[in-house]
Amino acid sequence: MTVSHSDTYAIEAKDLNVYYGGFRAVRDINLAIEPRKITALIGPSGCGKSTVLRAFNRMNDLIPVARTEGSVTFHGKNIYDADVDAVEVRRRIGMVFQKPNPFPKSIYENIAWGAKINGYRGRMDDLVEESLRGAALWDEVKDKLKESGYSLSGGQQQRLCIARTIAVKPDIILMDEPCSALDPIATLRIEELMKELVQEYTIIIVTHNMQQAARVADYTAFFTVSPDRTGYLEEYGETSRMFTSPTSRVTEDYITGRFG
Amino acid sequence: MTKSNRTSVQAFPEGQEYDTYVKRRQRKAKTWHGLFFTATLIGILALAALLLDVINDAFGYVAIQSKVSESTLVGNYFKQQMLDARRTLTSEDDQTLVDNVATRGTAVGFFGYAYYASNTDKLAVVAIDGVKPDAATVADGSYPLARPLYVYTTEEILQAKPQVAAFVGYTLDHVNQAIGDIGYFPVSEADLAAARQQWQAAASNPDEAATFSGEILSVGSSTVTPIIERMAQDFQANMPTTSVIAESIGTDAGIRAFCLDGRGDLLSASRALTQVEEAACSKEGRDLIQLVIANDGIPVVVNPENTFATNLTLDQLKQAFTTAETWADLDPAWPDRPILHFIPGADSGTLDFFSAEVFGTRLEGQSATDLAAMLKIALSAGRVRALESAAPLNEQPVAALIALARSEIIKPTGAGSWSLFESLTRRAEIAAEVAAMPDTELQFRSWINKNFLVNAQSSDPYKAGINIAIMGSLWVTIIAFLMAVPLGIAAAIYLEEYSNGKSRLDQIIETNINNLAGVPSIIYGMLGLAVFVRFMSIVTSGQLFGYGDPATTNGRTILSAGLTLGLLILPLVIINAREAIRAVPRGLREASYGLGATRWQTVWNHVLPSSMSGILTGIILAVSRAFGETAPLIVVGVSTFIVVRPDGPFSKFTTLTAQIYQWTSRPQEEFQHLAAAAILVLLVLLITLNSAAIYLRTRYAKNKQ
Incomplete structure (x- = not known):
């Protein structure tokens, strides 16, 4: 796993360690994400892949006991530097969560709120439509924008959350198992959507589903955990290569279903 | 997989043994079920008994004794008017009256019909409103006497x-x-x-x-x-x-x-x-x-020489025996000759009856002149002067005079009271007991009534009300609310959303708030006394803002009490608000932060709206706690007897609970009834508040989905 450091990467973690209190959840992660590509983070439960994902937009800051060491470079700047505002980082690096979590507001408000709090001055109707179209939801909801976000199905809610995220124009979208609560058809639609979005955005996705990673990801990072070592990055590379000829034995065992 | 090769299965009881086990288990379950049910039942019965006890005392018979009965007052007045009328001769012997009327041409009189019947040749009977006494008019009641x-x-x-x-x-x-x-x-x-x-x-x-x-x-x-x-x-x-x-x-x-x-x-x-x-x-x-x-x-008779007065209206009849001096006073067409009255004496039932029938026995319907005269006769000169300070009595409206007569002369006072249970079970005995008391009336009284709600405190339990106490409670509660709610919500937001719980200060705050909620309320009273009443008296008495006389004011005001109760409920508001804020799903916060929202934007736009129902519920419960609190107020210095409506935060005050406490400690039975009535009012208010809490909770819960 030789990953060279370059400014052309969308975001790059260097010697990243995250602690929860005294417990080190991930250790010495070095990971450079290619721009406008889908990168999948896979691995068994507890390997720290979600923690790494959340380290990319300082979401771990919200957990009082969490502590981060190392650097994450974004646009040539370490986002953990003291002069960097975490709020600004999160606006640039959006996030979609495991469980669809629309606001208890109307569909329109769900999209508009993020733009509003970030000082958007353009025509809100246009932004809402553009975002909903971008998330392939417009045709389904254009007649009921005033209805509650909760009135949508699970898959629609998740696409609403994606629309909400792209409405604030981030550079990177982090997705934390976005399809784990959805049925296969809804999952497929999200995956199609991801392939469209990647034209404009860098996407990092955490998934438990190996086929999903194989289907959508350009790059795959395999994290694992062992009794003597906490979560670490075992192997990282192009998905096609990793699924056909993994360099690591552990990766091969995991991919072929022998553990995990 | 047969049983024999799985030893663990054999460790479970089988057959008869299993049945016994199952039965024993079911018996045990039934026992517990019964115990839980009994506990619930006992609780509910205890509450029902409490409520019944209060209701029992809040309603029931009362004996209202008049110093003098209305009919005696009116009857005696008109009897005296008749006896005092000029040219009046009285006799208990009707024959004397007959003889006098028969011999004097301008005489008028009345007595039993028998005396007229045996002297029809010497007397002429007068019709009253056109009706003369005979067998028919007496039998059908059309003759008024x-x-x-x-x-x-x-x-x-x-x-x-x-x-x-x-x-x-x-x-x-x-x-x-x-x-x-x-x-x-x-x-x-x-x-x-x-x-x-x-x-x-x-x-x-x-x-x-x-x-x-x-x-x-x-x-x-x-x-x-x-x-x-x-x-x-x-x-x-x-x-x-x-x-x-x-x-x-x-x-x-x-x-x-x-x-x-x-x-x-x-x-x-x-x-x-x-x-x-x-x-x-x-x-x-x-x-x-x-x-x-x-x-x-009873015939009203005149001398046969009198040919003009063949018929008298009721009004003329009244005047004929009281104010009229000559026949011409009754009707200008009649001769201007003095009226001579011959009537039965003061001990006569006939006079009583005549007075009652002609002048009535009620205050209603009497003229202002007569009512004013009744008052002047019954009251001391000094009292009359006091009552006439605004206007002379006979120029005051009739309704006012009647009210005066009731409050100054009849003076109804309580002579006994009974609980609802006694009223229902011992009705006849009570009625007999009251019948034996002079000028006493048995009434069924709801101690909760309009007057009770609008009157001020009084030493007469029949006039005492809770208006000022309710006003005091409202004032104090509002101030407690204004203090505790903003502080409480702000503290809850800080502790839940900003504090990371790691710093020493945060930990101290955390521990303190949880302990403060368990401090006995009397301690808050002492704190309030020391801090608000004494130390901050220049502020709480309003002196600083120019209220009151610096020589007499002190800090025992609504403001001190409200602030004390505010402190008392502050931990409750904080704890409830924290619970509500904590119950907001983490996903909602993450969604907000994930969009680049600041902490404040997240709290204001998502956390608070989502936790509002819980926060409101906590506030209402805290407010009802403040409303129902007594001990700290007594320490802070609630007034025991106050008849001035509080007009601001610097007023002296009493509260509903303090009023109840004060009434229950009085020995007279009537005050126990008042206390029960006040307790019912308090219960209704508290239940209303709590129902509002339940309603808000369900309404917001619905909105969330």
Whole structure:
């Protein structure tokens, strides 16, 4: 796993360690994400892949006991530097969560709120439509924008959350198992959507589903955990290569279903 | 996989053993079920008993005793007016009245019909509103001065003296045949038969054919005397060994003689005795039996020379016997000659009856002049001057004068009170007890009533109200609310959303708040006393803002009490708000942060709206706690007796709970009823508050989905 450091990467973690209190959840992660590509983070439960994902937009800051060491470079700047505002980082690096979590507001408000709090001055109707179209939801909801976000199905809610995220124009979208609560058809639609979005955005996705990673990801990072070592990055590379000829034995065992 | 190769299966009981185990397990479950049910039942019963006890005390009979009854007040006033009228001669002997009217041309008078009937040639009867007394107008009640005449006796007399029993029996049998001769009007056969039945029962079926001897003494009304005399005459014709003596002394004097002195075998009365009079007789051992023997229609008579006054209206009749001095005063067409009055005396039942029928027995309907006169007679000169400070009494409105007469003369006061349970189960006993009290009325009273809600505190439990206490409670609660809610919510937001719980200060705050919620409320009272009442008295008394007199003000104000209660409920608001904020799903916060929202934007736009129902519920519960608190207020210095409505945060005050506490500690029974009524009001207010909390919770819960 030789990953060279370059400014052309969308975001790059260097010697990243995250602690929860005294417990080190991930250790010495070095990971450079290619721009406008889908990168999948896979691995068994507890390997720290979600923690790494959340380290990319300082979401771990919200957990009082969490502590981060190392650097994450974004646009040539370490986002953990003291002069960097975490709020600004999160606006640039959006996030979609495991469980669809629309606001208890109307569909329109769900999209508009993020733009509003970030000082958007353009025509809100246009932004809402553009975002909903971008998330392939417009045709389904254009007649009921005033209805509650909760009135949508699970898959629609998740696409609403994606629309909400792209409405604030981030550079990177982090997705934390976005399809784990959805049925296969809804999952497929999200995956199609991801392939469209990647034209404009860098996407990092955490998934438990190996086929999903194989289907959508350009790059795959395999994290694992062992009794003597906490979560670490075992192997990282192009998905096609990793699924056909993994360099690591552990990766091969995991991919072929022998553990995990 | 058979059983035999799985040893673990064999460790479970089988067959009979298993059945026993299952049964034992079910028995155990039933026992627990029963225990839980019993516990619930006991709890509910205890609450129901509490509520019933309060309701029991909040309603029930009360005895309202007047210093003087309305009918006595009005009756005595007009009787006196008649007695004091110029050129009035009174006599208990109706014959004297007859003789005078018959010989004086400008005379007017009234007495029993019998005296008119036997002197029709010497007297002229006057129609009242066009109606003259005769058998028909008396029987149908169209003649306004018609009345029954009575004879009273007792069971003991009838049984001890057979000659009395025989005489009464004879009278009831024969009175109607002779009544026309005597000059009165017959009672209906049905009434007579009823009287006869009563007599028979009391005298234990007397032998009417037997012969008797001995004296029979009748005392009382001169109006009834002619009937007694005539019946005696007939009776003695058959029983010459008996002698009947009729003493004509007037009804009132007759009652005194018969009941108090125990004189006489029969009491004749030209009016029915009042309940109080009967009760007074019972007390002296005379349980009266009332027998109606005739009807009278009191004639108003003039001298036959008087040809103009053939008809008087009721108003003219009133004036004729009181204010009018000449006949011309009644009608300008009539001669200007003085009216001479000949009327029965003060002890006469006839005068009582005439006054009651002509002038009425109620304050309503009397003129301002008469009402003012009643007040002037009854009250001291000083009191009258005080009442006339605004306007002379006779220029004040009638309604005001009536109210004055009630509050100044009749002065109804409580003479006894009973609980709801007693009122329902011992109704007859209570009624009898009250009937024996003079001028006393039994009323069913709801101690919660309009006056109770609008009146101020009073030392008279029948006038005391909770208005000022409710106002005080509201003021204090509002101030507690204004203090505790913003501080409490702000603190909850800080602790939940900003504090990471790691710093020493945060940990101290955290521990303190949880402990403060468990501190006894009296401690808050002492804190309030020390800090708000004493230390900050210049602020809490309002002196700093120019309220009150610096020499007398102190910090025992609504503001101090409100701030104390605010402190008391602050931990409750914080704890409840924290719970509500903590219950907001993490996903909602993450969604907000994930969009680049600041902490404040997240809290304001998502956390607060989502937790509002929980926060509101906590606030309402805290407010009802403040509303129902007593101990700290007593320490802070609630006024024990205050009749001034609080007008701001620097007022002295009392609260509903303090009022209840104060009433329950009073010895008089009436205040216990007041306390119960106030408790019911408090309960209703608290239940309303709590229902509002439940409603808000369900409404917001619905909105969230």
